[in-house]
Amino acid sequence: MDTEEATAAADTPTADGSRWFHGCWIAAIALLALFALAAHAVTEFEKSLDGDGQMEQPGLSGGAYEPLGPGATARYEDGLRVTVSIPEAHDDGTYSLTVTYENGTDEDLALDRSSYSTPLTVRAGEASDEDHYAGYDVEWLNYDRATAALAPPLGEDDERTVPIRLKPSRKGIPVTVEVTPSNANSRETAHFQLTLG
CATH class of the missing domain: 1.20.5 (Single alpha-helices involved in coiled-coils or other helix-helix interfaces)
Known part of the structure; x- marks a missing residue:
């Protein structure tokens, strides 16, 4: 070569x-x-x-010591979203707000029963108050209507808004909304802390 x-x-x-x-x-x-x-x-x-009942939150966890605020959304791993609106004041001293459920799961959800606690609770006081007595009170005026709105199952990809009407014993009190949607196993309770007034 x-x-x-x-x-x-x-x-x-x-x-x-x-x-x-x-x-x-x-x-x-x-x-x-x-x-x-x-x-x-x-x-x-x-x-x-x-488990699918866990929340996956950016920022605050939504637990009792890190409650979500008004207008925030609790996001569950299985696709369920729960939003509590900002309270709206009325001339008669009452307040209205809504709890909206968005079913992004792949099945129908029964909103009206939870194995460990009531599915929707509204109480006076901060979310972290363990004794649930704050020295002031809030009356849930349309409890029966809200409970009835939770009764039918929520279909896959459906949305339901539950109206809530409250009358606090005085203006400016903190109120906690606790949402525990049902799940086959268990689902974390989402805590929302609001101020009325």
């Missing part, structure tokens, strides 16, 4: 080098796909340990 032939052979990539390069790219892509699948599997495993 003369010098020209040797130089041309050195400048031309061999079939083995090209195969090695393509093989590395395929291996890198396969490895990235495996990492993505593993990350997804770990996320789903964590959810299965928690």
